[in-house]
Amino acid sequence: MAPTVVVAGGGTAGHIEPALALADAVRRLRPDATVVALGTSRGLENKLVPARGYPLELIPPVPLPRKPTTDLLRLPLKIRDSVKQTREVLDRVGADVVVGFGGYVSLPAYFAARGRVPIVVHEANQSPGLANRVGARFAKRVAVAVPGTPLPGAEVVGIPLRRSITSLDRVALRAEARAHFGLDPDAPTLLVFGGSQGAQSINNAVSGAAKELAEAGIGVLHAHGPKNSLVVQEFPGRPPYVPVPYLERMDLAYAAADVVLCRSGAMTAAEVSAVGLPAVFVPLPHGNGEQAINARPAVDAGAALLVPDADLTPAKVAELVVPLVTDAARVARMGSAAVGLGHREADEVLARIVLEVCGK
Template sequence: MQRRIIIAGGGTGGHIFPAIAIANALKKISPEVDILFVGANGKMEMEKVPQAGYPIEGLDIAAFNRSNMLKNLLLPFRIIKSLNQASSILKRFRPDVVVGVGGYASFPMLRKAQRKGIPTLIQEQNSYAGKTNKILGGRANRICVAYDGMEKFFPASKLIFTGNPVRSSITQSAVTRQEALQHFGLEEGKKTVFAFGGSLGARSISEALRALLPAFGEKEVQLIWQTGKLYYETAKAAAAPYASHIKVHEFINLMDFAYKAADVVISRAGAMTIAEECVVKKPVIFVPYPYAAEDHQTFNAKSLVDKKAGLLIKDSEVSNELGNTLFSLLQNKALMEQLEENIGKLGNSNADMVIAKEVMKLMS
């Protein structure tokens, strides 16, 4: 008998890429399993999931809008509509299990599945659980987590520590440091920094880096700088006098090359970014995005800082502190080695398979 699984959620790459990793692991365990993704219409999963080779259906759901309260007038109707759409999908597809990875579409699908008695599994990526998952957690069969102390949000008996799934392009990369530096047109034997703020960039990090460009030149430190779309032209113009050792990119597809080339990484503190950084074992300076839901990025970063596995600069202090923190770290070999060793202990390149096995157990 063919097994059927729905994977629901999305909205950002931080939800979509783990979902695809779990789907791929399920296919490795059981190639004949039938997987359907459910996302939110108009969001990036509607494009990314089919590119990965899986079918997806969209719900007409959106988040609470904090900046334009008028837009929330339609929210109750959208929730009712998306719950009805979820019911219809469950009736048609008849899944054995529904997996929620967070994001808009998770709530209606898992809520309806739980009411129909279909087993559900939640994959909570962050150290501070989102509202949706907290609501759904009480009736979920399994909750896969990546951080300690999650029993403050969920029933302890349902928790399984699995870590967060990381893209296979990073876990299985065989690129050498020499190849990575050559790819970016950089020299061997010089300290190299990789800075990025997620796919859309991070203005505060970019502004701080722009002010430091002369210092990179004086200290002969190389920089791979992923700016995102909005800051790309500004950064490119500012970096033009230093083009030999500062490489500006709007977006980097070969993230494994960028990580391999780097001695130190500067980044936000999204759960999936951290999962990748643990696998590649690099010293990281975290600048958490302060407006993320429930300020979860700060909680994510602090959980590593408490284990001496990373450094933390507040977003509001990055323009004043980044230079001193970065250049003193690059001079401090002992601290770099300590950070590398401790972040490496937290890496899990097998999380997708561990989660997939838990999904399969719910069908037996």
């Protein structure tokens, strides 16, 4: 019989993209498989999942309050209602396995599947979130991205990435990529983004150094986030500085770039290394410090630099980033150092685990 795989990874691109990379790998290994994604009405999955051709089933979100409020008192009721609706979805689609990637969609999925449908957990960060800490307790298999992740029975597989990323030939695509974005075909080019929603500190620092970047002959492709706006002064005769709300084609963005300045979420760090791009990582200053941990392997290998968010200013961009982007030999050395980092086959390794667990 054909397997039905349910993936739970809604909210941000960091949860959704690995889930979709797994979905693609499952379909390559078992073309007859059905893959269904769980999500909520408020997440980015409403845009990304249908665009990749997978059905999306919406369930009520269960966000955990950060402070003691009346919402905390209502939490058990919210969980119960979400689990009930999630269980109905699993029954209706005939789920053979649930694969959770963390976040507020995974928690009700784990509770709904417990004792009914086998569970596989994937954790991208070295410090697991609450949902995956719970789910790992009753999962059949637990896959993690990096060694030392404190989950029971953890197997290191890496982070599932899209084949359009792991098979990317940046050199072959460069001319097409730069034409696609309206970039200078020959200028050294900096790619800038701050995650799927953008990052104000990165936006301010890099756009504030537009004059220095232009004077150095550097082109810029800057994804500022769909909820942010970015107005950049134009410098006639210099390579264009191209602001966009969101990058629909990350493969072309990576192909267009010589260097990337970005956050260091687990998926971003894995993608940047996989395509061999030198990076300036600016870890998110909040949370438990996992973004700095994500950046460390590339920094230690000589493939990346790390700049604390508080230190990122227009002056720092002019002082650190401009000399890097314009030094072709250094860019080549850093790009070579990135090759070999990570697990390029993580999508199919995880897909085989999932298919083994569902017994089909």
